[in-house]
Amino acid sequence: MSSEELAARGQTTAAQVRKDLSHFGSFGKRGLGYSVDQLRDRLRSILGLDRSWRVALVGAGRIGLALFEYPAFRSRGYDWVAIFDSDPEKIGQAWGDQVVRSPDEFEKVLQDLDIELVILALPADGAQEMAMRAVDAGVRGILNFAPIRLNVPPKVPVEDVNLVMELEALSFQITQGERDA
Amino acid sequence: MSSEELAARGQTTAAQVRKDLSHFGSFGKRGLGYSVDQLRDRLRSILGLDRSWRVALVGAGRIGLALFEYPAFRSRGYDWVAIFDSDPEKIGQAWGDQVVRSPDEFEKVLQDLDIELVILALPADGAQEMAMRAVDAGVRGILNFAPIRLNVPPKVPVEDVNLVMELEALSFQITQGERDA
DNA sequence: ACACCATTGTGAAATTCTTCACAAAACTAA
DNA sequence: TTAGTTTTGTGAAGAATTTCACAATGGTGT
Incomplete structure (x- = not known):
């Protein structure tokens, strides 16, 4: 080609x-x-896509569930190896072959299971703390769905997915288009 | 400041x-x-954020549900006014104040309810068709979660959210970091 | 009123990114 | 072989973006 x-x-x-x-x-x-x-x-x-990655999900809400069940992740070599949520109702629930864990075990589990990537799918107010704890526990990268700019050392890459901003970008383009016309 | x-x-x-x-x-x-x-x-x-927008959700799966319940959309002036899914099990289900509709009504509802934005949260194989139908029905912009590049006329802006690519971008940065060191 | 300070808005310079255009390479066919 | 065809890899040119740097301005203090 x-x-x-x-x-x-x-x-x-x-x-x-x-x-x-x-x-x-x-x-x-x-x-x-x-x-x-x-x-x-x-x-x-x-x-770096010719290997698999060990991923933890932080936040077992609706966004977390959607990501957890998203088949494309598994098929591309991203393996869920832990799920965390602070809601006592959710702790202990089975999600597929995983069990929702308490944040109390966060550092220990990240290290024991050698977790490399963390996906933050929780409200903005808890995200910074969990990001910092993940970095301190040796995580290599963070995918962040919380609408805040995480403050982490530059050696740990962060990718942000800001859903509101995507819609706002659309609104802007539409508004601009109207002005040109 | x-x-x-x-x-x-x-x-x-x-x-x-x-x-x-x-x-x-x-x-x-x-x-x-x-x-x-x-x-x-x-x-x-x-x-263009000083007004509200009329939004339709296409795809009532787990991603669709997560978006529908995402409070930040509502609070920023994005109002759900219709939900579509092709699964007969889902058609007729109540989601909040909305009812899941059949794609058969798609064009009619988009026009009657004066829908401006469409969020595509469905598998790749159905996305192109629904995008085209949305454009023909007069939609102004598309937020696309399906992992394909939509082919639509340039007057209709499209924003893509490709979740796998976000993770892959992280993997790349980590792999790069290792090489520098 | 006047001197002083902080900070904008913006041309010009510097840098980065994209496109152009072509010699070098690799294949095909006679 | 050799001539012809295609397409890469890459310097050089061109375009776009970012940074610099400073005159202009609006506010504050005396």
Whole structure:
């Protein structure tokens, strides 16, 4: 497959595809293009997707449940190995092969089960504390659904998913479109 | 509040704050900084957040439920006015003050209720069709949770939320960090 | 009224990102 | 072989974004 075709599929330009790939090395054959299989494998390895990750869910609310049941996570190598919630009603509940745990065990479980990623799906007021505790327990990365900017050391990457902001971005684009017209 | 303080809170630089704001007009007072109240109001208006929006949910699965119950949407002026799902078991179910509707009524309801935004929370295979039908029915913007790139006319903005990609971005950053060290 | 201070708004400079364009490479066919 | 075709990888050019730096301004204190 040529950079031209890859570009068409990825909403970008052929030159951009080639420049981006060249940042990580040389993947193609001149005159021929890229081998899709090879490219996939090499990129998977570069992106760290050729292994599985041990993930803990913090917050067993509706968002937590939706994420826990989301099949795409499991199929891409993200394995749930613990669930935490502070609600006494929820502690002890079985979720699939997991049991909802108390935050009291947080540090111990993170370390014993060698958890690398934490997904924070809880209200804003508890998120900063749990983020800090996760970092101190040695977690490697945080996916944050709480609508606050987490304050963590730069060695621990954080990805934020702010659902309200996504809707607001839409509102802005629509409002802008009206002004142009 | 000065551009310096705004920058510190927003993880950017004072010059960037001033340049960005100047794009939309002149908001501050020299020597004094910005009035937070005034700035909030003016930006809300520019971003189209000083009004409410009529939103339909397409897909009454676990992600749909989590979004529907998410309090931040309601409090920011995003009003649920319809829910659709193709599962006959779900059609007719009451969700709060709403009832899950059949996709057969999709176009009619979108138009009758003057729906402006559609949130697609369904599997990838149904998303493109519903996006197209929504556009044809006059919807103004789409928030897409399905892991595909929707093909819609450019006048209709689309925001994508790809949960797997967020986790993969974390994996990449962690893997990169290890290489630097 | 006047001097002083803090901070904006903005051209110009610096930097970063994207596109262009082409020599080098790899294959095909005669 | 050799000529022809295709497409990469990449410097150089061009475009966009960010940072710098400072004149202009509005407020404060005497």
